Amino acid sequence: MRGAYPTSRKLVIADPGTCIGCKTCMAACLMRHDAPGDVPVPRLTLVTTRTISAPVGCHHCAEAPCADACPTGCLYTDDEHVGVHPEKCIGCRNCVLACPYGAVDIVTRPAPPEPEADECHPERARRVEGSRAATAGSATADAARDPSTPALRASAQDDNRQPATAKAPKPSARDRAKAKKRRRKLSTVIKCDLCVDHADGPACVAACPTKALRLIDPQMLERGKQAKRKAAARAAAAYSTIELNADLDEGE
DSSP states (O other), X not given: OOOSOXXXXXXXXXXXXTOOOOOHHHHHHHHHHOSTTSOOOOSSEXXXXXXXXXXXXXXXXXXXXXXXXXXXXXXXXXXXXXXXXGGGOOOOOHHHHHOTTSOOEEEEEEOXXXXXXXXXXXXXXXXXXXXXXXXXXXXXXXXXXXXXSHHHHHHXXXXXXXXXXXXXXXXXXXXXXXXXXXXXXXXEEEOOOTXXXXXXXXXXXXXXXXXXXXXEOHHHHHHHHHHHHHHHHHHGGGGOSSOOOGGGGTTO
């Protein structure tokens, strides 16, 4: 059981009446996430029908079904938003199935190559390389001194003769394990993060040319509730048993 509704939670919502479907918001979102360690994919998607066009993104639900469905804790919810721990994603897509807005997706990409053991220890790699070179030089000198060596006999043959093709050695278990690591994939949850790491707020809201995208915060929600309550109270004037002075409400 979670606590009370987080008072500082925000979300981005679109006004279909002013959205022109230009996808500027998606381009701004992609550019914001086109950074090292991030995935350059828009976190909101423009939906167009015969009557409306509006981008759809994460609503950062207080009781987030995507976070509840995540088995590894990759998706989490706090007082501000629904966030992502990318390193915990296993690509199960439970969050994609659970999101009621279709605002969560999974992107799979090749994992970065892991460094070889010698790359982690460059000094050891230099010693091994020097030892190999010394061994190869010694073998070449011995072959030159011994006329019965295969190398000397081969040099006496016709230089134009093509050598026999050697059979490729069977890869070892270690080589197969390295090849498997090179083919490994990484999965990442893609969803709106409200650009929490940027002081200027969501890039999509700032980029919208018609101001169709709005960042809804608790203060805006409270103002909207107050306006609706006033409208409901004025509508109740029709049931008044005495005549009311409607002029007093002008200007509010």
